[in-house]
Amino acid sequence: MSLALYRKYRPKTFAEIIGQEHIVKTLTNALSSEMISHAYLFTGPRGCGKTTIARLLAKAANCETRKPNEFEPCNKCSSCIEINESRSIDLIEIDAASHRGIDDIREIRQGIKFAPTKSKYKIFIIDECHQLSKDAANALLKTLEEPPAHAIFILATTEIQKMIATILSRCQRFDFWNLTMPQIIQRLEFLSEKEKIKIEKPALELIALQARGSIRDAESLLDQVISFSSALDQKAEIKTQEIKDLLGIVDLSSVSQFVDFLVEKNISKTINYLQEILEKGKDPQEFTKTLISYLRQGLLLKISPDMQNHLSIGLTKEELQKLQNQANGFSEQELQKLLQLFLKAENQIKYSSIPQLPIELAIVEAIGLEKE
Ligand SMILES: Nc1ncnc2c1ncn2[C@@H]1O[C@H](COP(=O)(O)OP(=O)(O)OP(=O)(O)O)[C@@H](O)[C@H]1O
Ligand SMILES: [Mg+2]
Ligand SMILES: [Zn+2]
Known part of the structure; x- marks a missing residue:
């Protein structure tokens, strides 16, 4: 079986990292000047590079050929x-x-006394450390x-609020950001080129949109597409x-x-169409x-037509025009109310014995509300 994209192309140098510039800059400076901390905490959403950068930092710190004032790992030495x-x-x-248990940490505490082997x-990377x-x-x-x-500790977590404050205060903290659409598209373009896959740009945009800020999710969607x-x-x-x-x-055309x-405020037509x-x-x-997400774009467009450019990703010109017209048919309050109702429905679907009932x-x- 072929290797999943995210493993096959996991960045091997800092130069390959997309976004997270604020983090890369600080870490590479620390490496160049050999001012490496003993404890780092990486926090941020899933699939945005925490484990990848933790391994890069480890690799660069232990690289045998890295010279003073350099930060990239050589990827050639035995380490x-x-x-x-x-x-x-x-x-x-x-x-x-x-x-997550005390014995696991005890083992580390024992092991850490001994100097590194070679x-x-x-270096200890503790992933999902909020689960300890x-x-x-x-x-x-x-x-x-x-x-x-x-010793160097790198703790990584998606849920910083679950970490105890005393640990936080011991670490140098880095907040990872969700990747933007253009950044994810850039990565997808790179990967499809490497894999020699021809794919039209709007198709890549669609994948990026679905991934909601996570490069890993975007990569596994692309994996599915490739197979x-x-x-x-x-x-x-x-x-x-x-x-x-x-x-x-x-x-989108069916949502529209x-x-x-x-x-039209036609209950039976709307429910029948949902059924279809x-x-x-x-x-x-x-x-x-x-x-x-469609209604949200509608609301934002209504609040500020300038959002057009920003939002247009994922929508064609015609779709955007259509959305604009629909948004004009509602007041801001109505759109807001609709969003609240469907958000509530979204949360209830997983607990409902009839999944579509909350939507209905x-x-x-x-x-009904609007008729009153
Ligand atoms: N900033 C990035 N630049 C380039 N590739 C990235 C980036 N972030 C993630 N990736 C890609 O996504 C894959 C998964 O990233 P990684 O394991 O570092 O995410 P993570 O932040 O640790 O996520 P999780 O919280 O789910 O563990 C990587 O192998 C890499 O291919
Ligand atoms: Mg990780
Ligand atoms: Zn090396």
């Missing part, structure tokens, strides 16, 4: 190669989601209070419509038609998600 192949004995990666530093048990977190804190000179296209004619360019079908993406019925969409195999959750209730309430 770099071992880290790239996940078999370095001086880089210990712990997944706190599955190793490298300059012994209370005892384990306290034991870790003790280590962070007086780490030996040869789908390899079953077809390799030379053919992949089209937007194929991506929509493949990923079960709810067509749905909103037309809402504007779901019968075609679309997922109620996906539908609501798309509807919400939202329709009845939305249109």
Whole structure:
């Protein structure tokens, strides 16, 4: 089986990292001047580079050929190669989601006393560190209070609010950001070129839109697309419509038609149309998600027409024009109310024995309300 894209093309140098400039700059400066901290905390949304940058930092810190004033790892020395192949004995990666207990941290505390086997530093990456048990977190804190000179800790978490303050205060903290649409598209273009896949730009934009800020999600969507296209004619360019079908993406035109019925305030037509969409195999959750982001764009357009450029990604000119017209049919308050109703429905779908019922209730309430 071929390697998943995110493993095959995991960036091997800082230069390959997209975005997160504020982090890359500080870390590469620290490396160049050999002012490396003993404890880092990386926090931010999923799939935006925390583990990748943690490994890069580890690799650069232990690179055998890196010269003073340089920061990139060489990727050629034995230490770099071992880290790239996940078999370095001086880089210990712990997944706190599955190793959350005091014994796991005790092991680290024992191990840390010994100098690194062959490298300059012994580096511990603790992923999902908010999942450590209370005892384990306290034991870790003790280590962070007086780490030996040869140790570097890199803690990573998606949920900073669950970390104890005493640990936070011991670490140099870096806040990772969600990647922007153009950044994700840039990465997707790079990968499809590497894989020699022809895919039209709007199709890439659609994938990027679906990924909602996570490069990893964008990459696994592209993975699905690639395995789908390899079953077809390799030379053919992949089209937007194929991506929509493949990923079960709810067509904007059906969402837009749905909103037309809402504007008409016709309860039965709207509910029947919803039924039609779901019968075609679309997922109620996906539908609501798309509807919400559509209505949100409508609201933002209404508040400020300048948002056009900013929002137009993912919408064609015609679709944008249509949305603009629909938004004109509602007051700001009405749009706001609609959004609240469908957001509520979105949350209820997973708990409802009839998945589409919350959407139907939202329709009845939305249109019923307006009639009053
Ligand atoms: N800033 C980035 N630049 C380039 N590629 C990236 C970036 N962020 C993520 N990637 C790609 O996504 C993959 C997953 O990223 P990574 O494992 O670093 O995410 P993470 O922030 O640790 O996510 P999680 O919180 O889910 O563990 C990487 O292998 C890489 O291919
Ligand atoms: Mg990670
Ligand atoms: Zn090296």
